[in-house]
Amino acid sequence: MDKPTFTPRVFSGIKPSGGLTLGNYLGAIKRFVDMQGGEFETIYCVADMHAITVWQDPEELRQATREVTAGFLASGIDPESSVLFNQSRVSAHAELGWLFNCVARVGWMNRMTQFKDKAGKNAEKVSLGLYAYPSLMAADILLYHATHVPVGEDQKQHVELTRDIAAKFNHDYKVDFFPACEPVIEGPAMRVMSLRDGTKKMSKSGESDMERINMTDDADTISKKFKKSRTDPEVLPEEMEGLANRPEARNLVNIYAALANMTGEEVLAEYGGQGWGKFKPALAELAVEHLAPISTEMKRLMDDPAEIDRILAKGADKANEIAQPILNKTFEIMGFVR
Structure with missing residues (x-):
């Protein structure tokens, strides 16, 4: 029998815990926007x-969910072109998550770094949810028969687990x-790494606000943080190999490249041999040009939470239209009387 062909479909999401940073933007949201309107159907969720x-204050969770949504919208996610919703509005995620808890093996979970x-x-x-959440993440993806999942390197293992769960389900039920x-x-x-320590990932929970760019930072704050970011005394090399043991320098070059849609090699072709006195102001200017309009639009959106909630509700209706038939078929395959 011929293998089924699946609609090219992208699924990914961001967890609303703490504020959005430049790492969320470059590592996820910017790519979500770039994949929109192309060869894929695009489905994006706020993974509440x-x-x-881990424990969330209820009011802070509501606020963070709306802020992540505002970040999606302000960055260019179009709710008419993509499906945008918060995960808890589509109960099929939790239902398929339980079914996959019974497909996934404990040994697989124990390997999750x-x-x-x-x-x-x-x-x-810690909560059982923290241990089992990779199974829910697999449900998030497979609930839409997603074929492509834009993720950071640290989430690749979870996509591999998703493939294992899909393969075992298909094998077990023939x-x-x-x-x-x-x-x-x-x-x-x-x-994206910390602006104060290039060996550590940029984090929402870092001790100093100067080590990260928040997506709600205004133009002056963005500029100040880049100009005061940690570097080293050497000039920029002319090739990427020259950044091998220079984590702060490599981080800033990579950020510039991502914001400018260039490669690291192209950035160094322009700035190689020059000092930080020229490069950091140029990076600050580039970052302000890209990020300040996003933070301004996020603030505008956050002033109208009812509109954000309306967009999420409409997106959840669209998500349900795709998800529910797939969930129903899963129940049927597994032998449930419905």
């Missing part, structure tokens, strides 16, 4: 159910129902 794997990193020495005290989705990992700044 993933957020509660992010759980080990997040749980640390307190693994016995069907070709779920596709083998592909992770999409590309670009010069898939992992």
Whole structure:
């Protein structure tokens, strides 16, 4: 029997815990916008159910969900071209997540490095949700028969788990129902590092606000943070190999490349041999040009939460239209009386 052909479809999401940073923008949202309106159907969600794997203050969760939505919209996600919704509005995510809990194996979960990193020495005290959330993430993706998943390098393992769950389901029930989705990992700044320590990922929870660019920062703040970012005394090299042991320098070159839609090599062809006194002001100007309009639009959107909620509700209706038939067919394949 011929293998089924699946509609080229992108699915990805962002967890609303803390504020959005430049890392979220370059590593995820900018790519989401770039994939919109092309060869793929694009489905993007605010992954609020993933957020509660660790404690969330209810009011802060509501605020963060709307802020992530505002970030999507201000960056160029068009709710008429893409499906945009918050995960908890589509109950099929939780339902398929449970079904996949019964397909996934404990050994697979034990290999998930992010759980080990997040749980640390307190693994016995964290929520069951934090342990099992890769199964819910697989449900998020496969609920829409997504074929491509834009993710950062640190999420690649979860997409591989999703492929394992799809393959086991198809094998166990002798069907070709779920596709083998592909992770999409590309670009010069898939992992944006701290402006104070180039060996650490830029984080919402870092101690100093100066180590990150928040998507709500205004033009003056963005410029100040880049101009005061940590560097080293050497000039910029003319080739990327020259940045091998210079994490802060490599980070700033990669950020410039991503914002300018250039390669790192192209950036160094322009700035190689020059000092930070020229490069950092140029980076600051480029960042302000790209990011300040986004932060301004985010503020405007956040002043009208009812409109954000309306957009999310409309997106959830569209998501349900795709998800519900796939969930119903999954129940049927597994033998449930419906």
